[in-house]
Amino acid sequence: xxxxxxxxAGSGLGEGTALALARAGHKVIATTEIWPQVTSLKEKAxxxxxxxxxxxxxxxxxxxxxxxxxxxxxxVDIVVANAAIGETGPLAEIPVDRVRRVFETNVFSTLEFVxxxxxxxxxxxxxxxxxxxxxxxxxTFPYLGPYVASKHALEGMAQLLYEELAPLGVKVATLNPGPxxxxxxxxxxxxxDQWYDxxxxxxxxxxxxxxxxxxxxDDLQQDPxxxxxxxxxxxxxxxxxxxNVYPDSFEASAREYQDGLWDRLx
Numbered sequence: 001x002x003x004x005x006x007x008x009a010g011s012g013l014g015e016g017t018a019l020a021l022a023r024a025g026h027k028v029i030a031t032t033e034i035w036p037q038v039t040s041l042k043e044k045a046x047x048x049x050x051x052x053x054x055x056x057x058x059x060x061x062x063x064x065x066x067x068x069x070x071x072x073x074x075x076v077d078i079v080v081a082n083a084a085i086g087e088t089g090p091l092a093e094i095p096v097d098r099v100r101r102v103f104e105t106n107v108f109s110t111l112e113f114v115x116x117x118x119x120x121x122x123x124x125x126x127x128x129x130x131x132x133x134x135x136x137x138x139x140t141f142p143y144l145g146p147y148v149a150s151k152h153a154l155e156g157m158a159q160l161l162y163e164e165l166a167p168l169g170v171k172v173a174t175l176n177p178g179p180x181x182x183x184x185x186x187x188x189x190x191x192x193d194q195w196y197d198x199x200x201x202x203x204x205x206x207x208x209x210x211x212x213x214x215x216x217x218d219d220l221q222q223d224p225x226x227x228x229x230x231x232x233x234x235x236x237x238x239x240x241x242x243x244n245v246y247p248d249s250f251e252a253s254a255r256e257y258q259d260g261l262w263d264r265l266x
Contacts, residue, residue, distance in 0.1 A: 008083030010037030031057035091145030
């Protein structure tokens with residue numbers, strides 16, 4: 001059994017995975033961005049008769065990061081950087097401060113969160129860092145630019161951490177989910193309505209809304225239970241692939257997309 005710390009456990013895949021890992025007998029420190037999520041997750045664990053430690057951790061807040069590391073950094077075997085946010089809209093028009101906010105959470109603060117655990121693991125000569133990325137880390141989807149770009153950056157960061165930490169005894173891996181019905185995609189698209197004005201913007205509204213409906217619809221989004229089971233299975237393992245795409249069908253489409261970039265013409 002492992003001691004596992006996971007961020008972004010206030011909802012969606014993070015919440016489900018934290019509960020599933022606890023159900024499997026692991027010691028889990030589940031962190032959430034805001035205090036109401038702490039209360040809610042504790043209650044869910046109580047109802048399911050699970051032992052789960054829940055802490056408040058906004059990864060963009062240094063005080064939160066330091067407090068959690070001080071309490072648990074010397075105990076954990078595996079740290080899972082799962083917290084993320086998203087923004088949508090045409091990249092040529094979206095206010096850049098919105099893009100910057102996404103990168104602050106998904107890239108810069110994620111790295112700041114991971115670094116102390118990397119040092120701790122190096123001192124021990126063992127440990128595992130798991131970064132929750134996305135299929136958007138190596139494919140693109142129109143009008144999801146801020147989120148897609150941040151996950152591409154996270155992929156590069158994960159690959160470098162893997163190469164630099166492997167000789168020091170620390171394992172690094174990514175989780176790359178496809179679209180699942182957790183509410184994350186819907187919330188991400190709601191941000192568009194805070195700034196996009198079809199009368200003022202030059203990007204037509206119809207293709208944006210078409211992609212929005214595609215990602216919000218049940219045809220593309222899948223039941224998150226399967227992804228939660230896969231995350232709970234994979235995270236504690238000592239050996240597995242560096243990149244872990246789920247469901248498997250998305251791996252083939254991602255490889256085809258990447259191959260096609262070499263022949264793309266302008």
